[in-house]
Amino acid sequence: MPGKRYFPAKKNRKAWTLEKEIHALFIKVVKERRKSGYEKDLWQMVLEGAENSNLSQDEIDQFIVDNCKNVYLAAHQVTAAGAVWCLMLLASNIEWQTRVRAEVLQVCGGRTPDANMLSKMKQLTMVLQETLRLYSGLMLSMKALKDIKIGGVHIYKVVNIWIMVATLHSDPEIWGPDALNFNPERFANGIAGACKLPHSYSRFGFGPRLCVGQHLAMVELKTLISPILSNFSFTLSPKYVHSPILRVAIKPEHGVNLLIKKLFAVCALGE
Numbered sequence: 025m026p027g028k029r030y031f032p033a034k035k036n037r038k039a040w041t042l043e044k045e046i047h048a049l050f051i052k053v054v055k056e057r058r059k060s061g062y063e064k065d066l067w068q069m070v071l072e073g074a075e076n077s078n079l080s081q082d083e084i085d086q087f088i089v090d091n092c093k094n095v096y097l098a099a100h101q102v103t104a105a106g107a108v109w110c111l112m113l114l115a116s117n118i119e120w121q122t123r124v125r126a127e128v129l130q131v132c133g134g135r136t137p138d139a140n141m142l143s144k145m146k147q148l149t150m151v152l153q154e155t156l157r158l159y160s161g162l163m164l165s166m167k168a169l170k171d172i173k174i175g176g177v178h179i180y181k182v183v184n185i186w187i188m189v190a191t192l193h194s195d196p197e198i199w200g201p202d203a204l205n206f207n208p209e210r211f212a213n214g215i216a217g218a219c220k221l222p223h224s225y226s227r228f229g230f231g232p233r234l235c236v237g238q239h240l241a242m243v244e245l246k247t248l249i250s251p252i253l254s255n256f257s258f259t260l261s262p263k264y265v266h267s268p269i270l271r272v273a274i275k276p277e278h279g280v281n282l283l284i285k286k287l288f289a290v291c292a293l294g295e
C-alpha cells in the first residue's frame with residue numbers, strides 16, 4: 025500500500041539500516057535511469073504510474089521501491105530456482121532430456137525460439153510443470169479477514185492459515201503412487217489429467233492473489249532451457265550433493281554441478 029513506510033522499528037538497528045540501504049539503492053537506480061533515457065517497458069510503466077498519481081514524493085518513492093522488491097523477490101529468485109531444478113532433473117533423467125531436446129530441435133530448427141515456437145513445446149511444458157510440482161514453494165500463507173467456516177472448521181478473523189504446498193504436491197492420494205518420482209508424463213493431459221484435485225497443484229498459488237507473473241515465468245523458463253537443450257547435453261557431476269534448502273524459494277544448498285557436453289567438447293560447470 026503506498027503512503028506508509030514499512031521500515032522496521034528503529035530499535036532493530038540492523039534491519040533498519042538494511043532496509044534504508046535497499047531503499048537508497050533502488051532510488052539511485054531510478055535516478056540513473058531518468059538521466060540515461062529509457063525504453064517503454066514494464067519498469068517504465070511502474071515509474072509513470074507512480075509519478076502520474078496524486079501521491080507525495082515520499083509515497084512515490086515507496087511505491088517504486090516496493091515494486092522493485094516484488095520483482096526481485098517474487099519474480100527473479102523463484103524463476104531462477106525453477107530453472108536450476110529443471111536442469112538438475114533433466115541431467116538426472118536422460119530419457120526426458122533426449123525427448124525434450126528432440127522436440128526443441130524439431131520446433132526451433134536451430135533458430136532462437138519466438139512466442140509461436142515456445143507455445144509448441146509441449147514436452148518442455150510438461151517437464152517444467154513437473155519441476156514446479158516437485159520444487160516450488162514450501163507453503164502459502166493467508167489471513168482470514170472475517171470469521172469463516174471451511175469444511176466444518178471454524179476459522180476466526182485474523183488467524184493465519186498456512187497451506188503446505190509441498191505436502192499437497194507430493195501426496196500419493198492426489199498424484200498416485202509415484203507422487204515422489206519425476207514423471208512429466210502425468211501432465212500429458214494438462215493439470216486436470218495429472219491429479220485428482222487441480223486446486224492442489226498450486227505452484228503459482230490460487231484465488232485473487234494468484235501469481236501475476238505465471239505466464240511470464242513459463243516463457244522465461246522455456247526461453248532459457250530450450251537453447252541449452254539445443255546446444256548441450258548434460259549429466260549430474262559426481263560433485264553434486266542433493267540438499268534442497270528453503271530460502272526465498274527452495275534452492276539447492278550447494279548449487280547444481282553439471283557435466284556439460286557441447287557437440288564434441290566436454291567441460292565441467294558449477295551452478
Ligand code: HEM
Pocket residue numbers: 094095098099100102103106156160161164165226227228229230231232233234235236237238240241
Ligand atoms: C517459477 C516462477 C514463479 C513461481 C513458482 C511463483 C509463485 C508465486 C506464488 C506461489 C505466489 C503467491 C500466490 C498466493 O499467495 O496465492 C506468487 C505471487 C506473486 N508473483 Fe509469482 N511466481 C513466479 C514467477 C513470478 C514472476 C516472473 C513474477 C513477475 C514478473 C511474479 C510476480 C508475482 C507477484 C507480483 C505476486 C503477488 C501477487 C499478489 O499478491 O497479488 N512471479 N508467485
